[in-house]
Amino acid sequence: MSAAFEIFLQGAPGLEEILAEEARDSGFTHAEPVPGGAVLKGQWTTVWRANLKLRGANAVLARIGGFPAVHLAQLDKRARGFAWGEVLRADVPLRVEVVASKKSKIYHAGAAQERIERALSEDFGATIDPGAQLTLKTRIQRDYVQFSVDTSGEGLHKRGHKPAVGKAPMRETLAALFLRQAGYRGDEPVLDPMCGSGTFVLEAAEIAAGLWPGRDRAFAFEHLATFKPELYAKIRAEAPAPATDLPDFHGSDRNAGAVEMAGRNADAAGLAGAIRFHHRALSDIARPEGKPGLVIINPPYGARIGDRRQLFALYARIGEVLRERFSGWRAAIITSDGGLARASGLPFLPTTPPVDHGGLKVTLYHTAPLP
Known part of the structure; x- marks a missing residue:
């Protein structure tokens, strides 16, 4: 050993x-x-x-x-x-x-x-x-x-406590990396106005609470000759108690079924009290009270879901809502289409190379605090 x-x-x-x-x-x-x-x-x-x-x-x-x-x-x-x-x-x-x-x-x-x-x-x-x-x-x-x-077995995006998955889901592992790339470290509010099954806000809340993502699942290494159950039990016992004084987390979606799924996922993760989910259209979102944080959105790209020509209006509306209501907040949009991202009119920082997501190449476009 x-x-x-x-x-x-x-x-x-x-x-x-x-x-x-x-x-x-x-x-x-x-x-x-x-x-x-x-x-x-x-x-x-x-x-x-x-x-x-x-x-x-x-x-x-x-x-x-x-x-x-x-x-x-x-x-x-x-x-x-x-x-x-x-x-x-x-x-x-x-x-x-x-x-x-x-x-x-x-x-x-x-x-x-x-x-x-x-x-x-x-x-x-x-x-x-x-x-x-x-x-x-x-x-x-x-x-x-x-x-x-x-040594993992099933991919580590399968946390073991997410019973409901929506349309065109983003893997939890990729969502966690995008949150970090956008500067999130667990000490600020996060809002996702197109939350689907809640992946971004769930990952953000778990980071803030200090929860280990693999706490509820089994791994392939448990079936190796090197596995020592007693020692592993001691390591699992090292997990800190979840933090309780958390920032605010908000998720909303115009699809009532998605909001219901997100709520079930929060319950399964033990985070139902930390996240507020709402059945709400993008145009109806409001800035939460308190200090500013991060708005992160994974909108349709047009490659699979939605007609690209119609999506320019959606991205323009995203930018309009964020500029009008979220001064001081940072904004992050994940998309495979740079033209759509630019249609938002948001002042994005320089981007990094695109990342594979479900056969597409997606990029995180993010801003400094909005004026």
């Missing part, structure tokens, strides 16, 4: 620095951004904590070792001699995924996967199941075979 190894925090490409920053702020002090996520060194207890505490990571991968190989026979032999039992359990089914680089002499991912699966089943006694929760990820690059275990 004491030997350090590399841990890869898989995140949204384009937000690697934001994810690394979150990890450092959460106690993983040496996390550094790399393409597709962030890396750090740690032990298995570090893996457990990362799964429990990090909001922006999609998965936590443990680099469990590897070896050089320049042809399939060598891969087969060395895979059969690999110390699988130090991490895996023969009684737990797993699936194997292989990515092979053209910069390696072994470039056929399917053939490499077959050799690894055969080694695992014949020499280690493992059951290979394409539908298994536990995944062994293999990357072959520059003639080196690197094994990683996906």
